[in-house]
Amino acid sequence: MHELIEKVFFGAFDNAVLRRAEDSAVVEQGGTRLAFTVDSYVVSPLFFPGGDIGKLAVCGTVNDLCMVGARPQFLGVSFILEEGLSAEVLRTIAQSAGETAREAAVEIVCGDTKVVGKGAVDQAFVTTCGVGTVPSGVDISASNARPGDKIILSGSLGDHEIAILSAREGLPFSGNVASDCAPLSGAVAALLAEGTPVHALRDPTRGGLASALNEIARLSNVAMEIHESAIPVRPEVAEACEILGFDPLYLANEGKFVAFVSAEHADAALGRLRAVGCAAQAAIIGEVAGHGLPHVTLITSVGGRRIVDVAAGTQLPRIC
Numbered sequence: 168m169h170e171l172i173e174k175v176f177f178g179a180f181d182n183a184v185l186r187r188a189e190d191s192a193v194v195e196q197g198g199t200r201l202a203f204t205v206d207s208y209v210v211s212p213l214f215f216p217g218g219d220i221g222k223l224a225v226c227g228t229v230n231d232l233c234m235v236g237a238r239p240q241f242l243g244v245s246f247i248l249e250e251g252l253s254a255e256v257l258r259t260i261a262q263s264a265g266e267t268a269r270e271a272a273v274e275i276v277c278g279d280t281k282v283v284g285k286g287a288v289d290q291a292f293v294t295t296c297g298v299g300t301v302p303s304g305v306d307i308s309a310s311n312a313r314p315g316d317k318i319i320l321s322g323s324l325g326d327h328e329i330a331i332l333s334a335r336e337g338l339p340f341s342g343n344v345a346s347d348c349a350p351l352s353g354a355v356a357a358l359l360a361e362g363t364p365v366h367a368l369r370d371p372t373r374g375g376l377a378s379a380l381n382e383i384a385r386l387s388n389v390a391m392e393i394h395e396s397a398i399p400v401r402p403e404v405a406e407a408c409e410i411l412g413f414d415p416l417y418l419a420n421e422g423k424f425v426a427f428v429s430a431e432h433a434d435a436a437l438g439r440l441r442a443v444g445c446a447a448q449a450a451i452i453g454e455v456a457g458h459g460l461p462h463v464t465l466i467t468s469v470g471g472r473r474i475v476d477v478a479a480g481t482q483l484p485r486i487c
Contacts, residue, residue, distance in 0.1 A: 389458055
């Protein structure tokens, strides 16, 4: 995917805003900094433990706006529907999207619908775009991670991808894993409270934590170290990974983020995060070691060291 974006889309659409490679573009209009993002959702199955494609679409777009420090405000939603899709299924998806938007304090103000022939899509695809405002003084970018920053993960890894796999394949993992799909606006607001100097944010969706950290390392030109023993993973997710040969660092999440915060403010920021329901398991998992060759090193539970590279492929297709 990274190669596709670099060689096809950056070449065709090249401009300074796009080249920043943020989760949302930040542009200035009339003295106001606006964040804008768009994403498409093709998850299979449409309904899964902890969510559905409607909830997923709203959360994903709201969360991308939050990753540049924006306050999400308005969404647009587009549906591409397969001929013969049940009206009741569509109604349930739309209601879920509406409820999630209200939870995130955003309004869905525009949209579009297309119906295509049988087999042209798998039941329903959803595209959402979002607009938010970036408060004065907030400068959050994947290129802003600095030596000495502490790396905070807002919660446990891999819940979403294992939930999708369980629903799709009918695998009865212990504990009935549910997706972590949730809007992150409240947790990010708590993190930014009291003027906490947050330098970078990224939500580890497709490609997981490993890909998110490598993207920030590359864009900030830094090396970082993370500690395996500090990374929260639910026992049932760890068990599923052992059975299937997955690495939790590469599993997709839909309600988590990683933050780079000045060391002197990290403990206070962590305390505020843990007071928010979706971030109750937040933990400091590592630090930025310094400038230089961009890379991520994992300190294993037994004291070894290994390089954590970006995912070469996708462990499970159509998870978001």
